[in-house]
Amino acid sequence: MVYKNYISGRWGSALSEETFVKRNPANKEERIGEFPLSGTRDVNLACQAAKEALPKWRALPMPTRGEIMKQFGDLLTEHKEELARIETREMGKVLNETRGDVQEGIDTAYYAFGEARRFFGHTVPSELPDKLCLTFRRPIGVAGLITPWNFPVAIPCWKLVPALLSGNTVVFKPSREAPHSSTRIVELLTEAGVPGGVVNLVHGAGTTVGEAILSHPDIGVVSFTGSVETGRRIAEACGKTLKRVSLELGGKNGQIVLSDANLDLALEGVLWGAFGTTGQRCTATSRLILEEKIYDEFLTMLIARAEKVKIGNGLNEDMEMGPLISEKQLEKVKKYVEIGKSEGAKLACGGEVYTEGECAKGYFFKPTIFAEVKPDMRIAREEIFGPVLSVIRVRDVDEAIRAINDSSYGLSSSIYTRDINKALKARQRIEAGITYINGPTIGAECNLPFGGVKNTGNGHREGGWTVYEIFTEIQTVYIDYSGKLQKAQIDTEQ
Numbered sequence: 001m002v003y004k005n006y007i008s009g010r011w012g013s014a015l016s017e018e019t020f021v022k023r024n025p026a027n028k029e030e031r032i033g034e035f036p037l038s039g040t041r042d043v044n045l046a047c048q049a050a051k052e053a054l055p056k057w058r059a060l061p062m063p064t065r066g067e068i069m070k071q072f073g074d075l076l077t078e079h080k081e082e083l084a085r086i087e088t089r090e091m092g093k094v095l096n097e098t099r100g101d102v103q104e105g106i107d108t109a110y111y112a113f114g115e116a117r118r119f120f121g122h123t124v125p126s127e128l129p130d131k132l133c134l135t136f137r138r139p140i141g142v143a144g145l146i147t148p149w150n151f152p153v154a155i156p157c158w159k160l161v162p163a164l165l166s167g168n169t170v171v172f173k174p175s176r177e178a179p180h181s182s183t184r185i186v187e188l189l190t191e192a193g194v195p196g197g198v199v200n201l202v203h204g205a206g207t208t209v210g211e212a213i214l215s216h217p218d219i220g221v222v223s224f225t226g227s228v229e230t231g232r233r234i235a236e237a238c239g240k241t242l243k244r245v246s247l248e249l250g251g252k253n254g255q256i257v258l259s260d261a262n263l264d265l266a267l268e269g270v271l272w273g274a275f276g277t278t279g280q281r282c283t284a285t286s287r288l289i290l291e292e293k294i295y296d297e298f299l300t301m302l303i304a305r306a307e308k309v310k311i312g313n314g315l316n317e318d319m320e321m322g323p324l325i326s327e328k329q330l331e332k333v334k335k336y337v338e339i340g341k342s343e344g345a346k347l348a349c350g351g352e353v354y355t356e357g358e359c360a361k362g363y364f365f366k367p368t369i370f371a372e373v374k375p376d377m378r379i380a381r382e383e384i385f386g387p388v389l390s391v392i393r394v395r396d397v398d399e400a401i402r403a404i405n406d407s408s409y410g411l412s413s414s415i416y417t418r419d420i421n422k423a424l425k426a427r428q429r430i431e432a433g434i435t436y437i438n439g440p441t442i443g444a445e446c447n448l449p450f451g452g453v454k455n456t457g458n459g460h461r462e463g464g465w466t467v468y469e470i471f472t473e474i475q476t477v478y479i480d481y482s483g484k485l486q487k488a489q490i491d492t493e494q
C-alpha cells in the first residue's frame with residue numbers, strides 16, 4: 001500500500017516522488033507500507049497552505065472548533081480497535097497498550113470540546129479609576145508539530161487537538177517509525193470537519209522535513225517531543241528565528257520502594273513501569289531504588305516475575321511485551337547491557353535477545369535487570385529506551401531521594417510507602433515534573449499537565465489546561481472609559 005502527504009486538502013506524493021518503506025518491528029519481513037520521503041519544497045507548500053487557511057479558521061467561534069474536536073473524538077472512538085491494531089503493527093507495543101494510547105487521544109479531544117467553552121482570560125483591577133483591564137488568548141499562527149513513534153496516536157493528538165482548537169493551522173511531521181497511525185489521524189480529522197489547508201501532513205526525515213519546519217519563516221511555534229539530542233538541535237534552530245518552542249524530551253525515571261511499602265503493589269508497579277511498551281516510554285521506570293531492609297526480598301520477587309513476562313507479537317492478546325522499534329534500538333540495548341556488565345553491575349536476569357519461534361523475525365529482547373547498580377554508573381544515568389532496569393540499594397529515605405535526584409533528567413518519579421508523612425515530605429524534595437505516590441512512573445492522564453524539569457524539557461507542560469499556553473499568545477487590553485488622558489505609573493497630584 002502506498003500512502004501520501006496531505007497538503008492544502010489534497011493527498012499526494014512527495015514532489016520528488018521518493019518514498020520510504022516502513023516495516024513491522026515484530027516481523028521485519030512484513031511491510032506496513034510505502035510513505036512519501038518529502039523534502040523542503042513539500043514543507044514550503046504545506047506552510048503556504050497553512051498560512052492561507054489561517055484567517056478563516058482563526059475567525060471561527062471557538063465552540064465551533066470545539067464541536068469539530070468532539071466529532072474527532074467520536075471518530076477515534078468508532079475506530080479505536082482499528083487504530084490500536086495499526087499502531088501495534090507499526091511500532092510493536094501490545095494491543096492493551098495501543099488501545100490505551102487511542103483512548104488518550106479520545107480523552108484529549110473531548111477535553112478540548114469542553115475547554116472550547118471555558119477558554120478563560122483574566123480581568124484584572126486597574127490602578128486608575130474608570131479603566132478596565134483584561135486579557136485574551138489568541139492563536140499564534142502556523143504551528144509545526146514534530147512527534148516521536150512511541151505513542152503514535154496519543155502524542156500527535158496531544159499537539160494537534162490543542163493547536164487546532166486554539167485557532168492555529170498546522171504542519172505535522174510524524175516519525176518515520178509511525179507513519180501509518182498519523183495518516184489515519186489526519187484522515188479522521190478531515191472527516192470530522194477540519195478544512196483543507198488547516199491541517200497538513202508531511203512525511204519524511206527529521207533532517208530534511210523537520211529542519212525545513214524549524215527554519216520556515218511562516219511557522220510561529222514548534223511543538224516537539226523526542227530525544228534530548230534532537231531537542232537541543234531544535235531549540236538552537238528555533239532560537240535563530242525566535243520561534244516559540246516547546247520541548248518534551250527524555251527521562252531516566254526512578255521508583256523508590258521503602259521498607260514499609262506494600263511490596264506486592266510496588267512489584268506490580270515496577271513491572272508495568274519498566275517493561276510496559278518494552279521500556280520505550282519517556283516515563284518508563286529505568287531505575288528502581290530499594291531500601292536496604294527489603295532489597296533482597298524484593299529483588300527475588302521481581303526477578304521471578306520478570307522471567308515470566310510473555311514476549312511476542314503484540315497482536316496476540318496473550319502477550320505482555322512486544323519488540324523494540326528497530327535494529328538500531330536493539331543494538332543500543334545490547335550495547336548498554338555490555339556497558340552495565342563492564343561497569344560491575346550484576347546481571348540478574350535477561351540481557352539477551354529473544355528469538356523463540358516467530359520472534360526470530362523481530363527485534364525482541366528479554367526483560368533485563370541489573371542489580372547492585374551505583375548511581376554513577378552509565379546504566380543508571382543514560383536513557384536506554386529498552387526493557388532494562390537498574391536496581392540501586394539505599395540505606396534510607398534520605399539516600400533514596402539523593403539517588404533519585406542524581407540525574408540530568410527530571411520527568412517522572414514514584415515512591416511506595418505506607419507512611420503518608422514520608423510520602424509527602426519526599427514529594428517536596430523529589431526533582432521531577434511528575435511524582436506518583438504508590439503508583440508506577442507511568443500513567444499520565446490527559447487532563448493534567450505533563451512534562452519535566454532539568455534536561456527533560458524547556459519548562460512547558462503538555463496536557464490539561466497548560467498545553468493551551470504553548471499554542472496561544474496573550475493579548476492584554478486596556479479600556480479607558482474616564483473620558484480623559486490618564487497616565488499609568490506617573491505620579492499625579494490628587
Ligand code: NAD
Pocket residue numbers: 146147148149150151173174175176204205206207209210211214225226227228229230231233234248249250251281282283383385411451456
Ligand atoms: P527522535 O528525537 O529521534 O525523533 C523525534 C522526531 O524528531 C521524529 O519525528 C524525527 O524525525 C524528528 N527529528 C529528528 N531530527 C530532527 C531535526 N534535526 N530537526 C527536526 N526534527 C527532527 O526521538 P524518537 O526516537 O522518535 O523518540 C524517542 C525519544 O522521545 C526518547 O528520548 C523519549 O524519551 C522521548 N519522548 C519524550 C516524551 C515526553 O513527553 N517527554 C514522550 C515520548 C517520547
